[in-house]
Amino acid sequence: MAARRFSPLFFRSLSAPSSSFLTRSSGKNGFSGRNSKGFATTAAAVEEIINPPVQVSYTQHLINGNFVDSASGKTFPTLDPRTGEVIAHVAEGDAEDIDRAVKAARKAFDEGPWPKMPAYERSRILLRFADLVEKNSEELAILETWDNGKPYEQSSKSEIPMLARLFRYYAGWADKIHGLTVPADGNYHVQTLHEPIGVAGQIIPWNFPLLMFAWKVGPALACGNTLVLKTAEQTPLTALYAGKLFHEAGLPDGVLNIVSGYGPEAGAPLASHMDVDKLAFTGSTETGKVVLELAAKSNLKPVTLELGGKSPFIVCEDADIDKAVELAHFALFFNQGQCCCAGSRTYVHERVYDEFVEKAKARALRRAVGDPFKKGIEQGPQVDSEQFEKVMRYIRSGLESDAVLECGGERIGNKGYFIQPTVFSNVKEDMLIARDEIFGPVQSILKFKDLDEVIQRANNTRYGLAAGVFTRSLETANRMTRALRAGTVWVNCFDVFDAAIPFGGYKMSGIGREKGIYSLHNYLQVKAVVAPLKNPAWI
Numbered sequence: 001m002a003a004r005r006f007s008p009l010f011f012r013s014l015s016a017p018s019s020s021f022l023t024r025s026s027g028k029n030g031f032s033g034r035n036s037k038g039f040a041t042t043a044a045a046v047e048e049i050i051n052p053p054v055q056v057s058y059t060q061h062l063i064n065g066n067f068v069d070s071a072s073g074k075t076f077p078t079l080d081p082r083t084g085e086v087i088a089h090v091a092e093g094d095a096e097d098i099d100r101a102v103k104a105a106r107k108a109f110d111e112g113p114w115p116k117m118p119a120y121e122r123s124r125i126l127l128r129f130a131d132l133v134e135k136n137s138e139e140l141a142i143l144e145t146w147d148n149g150k151p152y153e154q155s156s157k158s159e160i161p162m163l164a165r166l167f168r169y170y171a172g173w174a175d176k177i178h179g180l181t182v183p184a185d186g187n188y189h190v191q192t193l194h195e196p197i198g199v200a201g202q203i204i205p206w207n208f209p210l211l212m213f214a215w216k217v218g219p220a221l222a223c224g225n226t227l228v229l230k231t232a233e234q235t236p237l238t239a240l241y242a243g244k245l246f247h248e249a250g251l252p253d254g255v256l257n258i259v260s261g262y263g264p265e266a267g268a269p270l271a272s273h274m275d276v277d278k279l280a281f282t283g284s285t286e287t288g289k290v291v292l293e294l295a296a297k298s299n300l301k302p303v304t305l306e307l308g309g310k311s312p313f314i315v316c317e318d319a320d321i322d323k324a325v326e327l328a329h330f331a332l333f334f335n336q337g338q339c340c341c342a343g344s345r346t347y348v349h350e351r352v353y354d355e356f357v358e359k360a361k362a363r364a365l366r367r368a369v370g371d372p373f374k375k376g377i378e379q380g381p382q383v384d385s386e387q388f389e390k391v392m393r394y395i396r397s398g399l400e401s402d403a404v405l406e407c408g409g410e411r412i413g414n415k416g417y418f419i420q421p422t423v424f425s426n427v428k429e430d431m432l433i434a435r436d437e438i439f440g441p442v443q444s445i446l447k448f449k450d451l452d453e454v455i456q457r458a459n460n461t462r463y464g465l466a467a468g469v470f471t472r473s474l475e476t477a478n479r480m481t482r483a484l485r486a487g488t489v490w491v492n493c494f495d496v497f498d499a500a501i502p503f504g505g506y507k508m509s510g511i512g513r514e515k516g517i518y519s520l521h522n523y524l525q526v527k528a529v530v531a532p533l534k535n536p537a538w539i
C-alpha cells in the first residue's frame, strides 16, 4: 500500500515539466493587432492562442484519499474560455458521489486522527501544503488561467502566492484555538471548549477557484474539521490538484474530499445532506437562498453565505482625478469584472464628473485584452458562454436606456468569450445596469452633488458587500466609513485582501465573515463544561 492512489492520468499529466511555457508566453507582448480606438482586435484576442504545455485528459473525484470515478460513470467537459474548446473531461458527481464523500469525511472525523491530533501537527501539515503550493506554483497558475481565463500574470504573481499565504495564516491559528474560563455564580468551575463542528460542506464558485478553496478549506482544517468541497463546474481542475498536494503534505485520508459537478446534481445534495454539520457557500444571491433553504429543510446546519454585490466606488470632489480614475478602473475591471465586490457603481462628484468620464474612457480604451497567457494582458475572456451572454444582455439594456456608451459594448472576435472594456456615463439609479450585478467588464458612472445624497444612494441597494471611497479629507473618509452599509469599506484603495482582513456582506450580500479570526467561528462549536468546585452533598 505504498504509493498513493491518485488518478494516474491526472498525476502524470500535471507533473510534466513545463519550463518552456514561460519562455513561450512571455516571448510575445501580445496586443499588436489594435485598431484605431485602441481596442484589442479580433486578431489580437484569438489568433495567437498559446497552448499550455501541460496535458490533462481526464480527472476524477478525490474521495477518501483516492481519485475515483463517479458512481454513475458520467463525465463532463471543462472548457477553455479563450476558445470554448475542451480542456479535459471530469468525473461528474451526483447525490451518490456526494454521499460517498460525506461518509468518508464522517469516518475521518469520528474515527480518524485529524480532529484529535495535536494542533501543532495539523499546523505543520498546512505549512507543508503551502510549501508544495510554492513548489508547484507554475502548474497551478497555468491550470487556473486555462480553466478560468484570468491573466497568467495575475494567477502566478498574485493568486498562487496568496494561496500559500492564506494556508500559512491558518496554520498559525491551528494551535492557538482555545476556550475560556468563565466566572459563574455559585461554586462552579466553568470552562468553554472550542471544538470542531464536524463535517463541513463547502460550495465554491469559478471566479477565484483557488482563493475560494483557501478561504473555505483553510479555516475548516485549522479548526480540525473534515470536509467535502464541491467545486464550480466551470473550473474544477485546480482544487483537485491542490487536493493531490494536500495528500503529499500528509493530510490523512478522508479529511479533504473534492467532488466535481453541477449545482443541482452535486451541490444541492451536499447542502441538504443530513450528515453534513455546516455549510459554506459562495456564489449568486439566488443560489444562496436555495442552499439556505436546503440546509434549513434538512438538518438545520448553520450556513455562511458570501453572495453578490453592487458596490459603490465614490469619488469625492477633492480627489486626485488621475489616481481616482485608475483605482475605479481597477475596482471594476479586475478579473474581467468577475468579482463579487467589484466597484460597479462609480459615483463621481458633479464638479469633476466630465473630466473623470473622459479619463475613464481613455483608460478603458488602453486596457490590454487578449490571450491571458500573454505577457502584459490585463483582461482575458469571461469564464463561459453563460456569463458572456449575461454580460452582453446587460450591455444591450444599457444601450436601450438613456445612458451614454463611452466606449466598448461589443464582443471581441468570434470565438471564446472576450468582451470589450465598456464604459457607460449618464447612468441613473433606476437603470438595470446600476441595479443588478453584471459580473463583467462594464463600468457605470453616476453623478452626485453632495455627501448626504451619495450616502443615501450608495446604500439604496439590496446588496452590502463592499464600498470604496476616494478622498483626501480625513473627515469625509470617517463620515463615509461609518455611514456606508457594507462589509468592507476601502478608503483610497480597493480589493485589498490580506488573510487577516475579514470579508463578508451586509444585507443580501451574505451571512457571516470569511478570512481573519472571524472565519474560525464558522467552524467551531462552543461547549460549556460546568462542574462544582467542591464535591456537592448530592454525590
Ligand code: NAI
Pocket (backbone or CB within 6 Å): 203, 204, 205, 206, 207, 230, 231, 232, 233, 261, 262, 263, 264, 266, 267, 268, 271, 282, 283, 284, 285, 287, 288, 290, 291, 306, 307, 308, 309, 339, 340, 387, 390, 437, 438, 439
Ligand atoms: P451560482 O451561485 O449558481 O454557482 C456558484 C456555485 O453554486 C457553483 O459551484 C454551482 O455549481 C453551485 N450551485 C448552483 N446551483 C446550485 C444548487 N441548486 N444547489 C447547490 N449548489 C448550486 O453562480 P453562477 O451560476 O456560476 O453565476 C451566476 C451569477 O452569480 C454570476 O453572474 C454572478 O453575478 C454571481 N456570482 C457571484 C460570485 C461571488 O463571488 N459572490 C461568484 C460566482 C457567481
Ligand code: MG
Pocket (backbone or CB within 6 Å): 263, 284, 287
Ligand atoms: Mg447558477
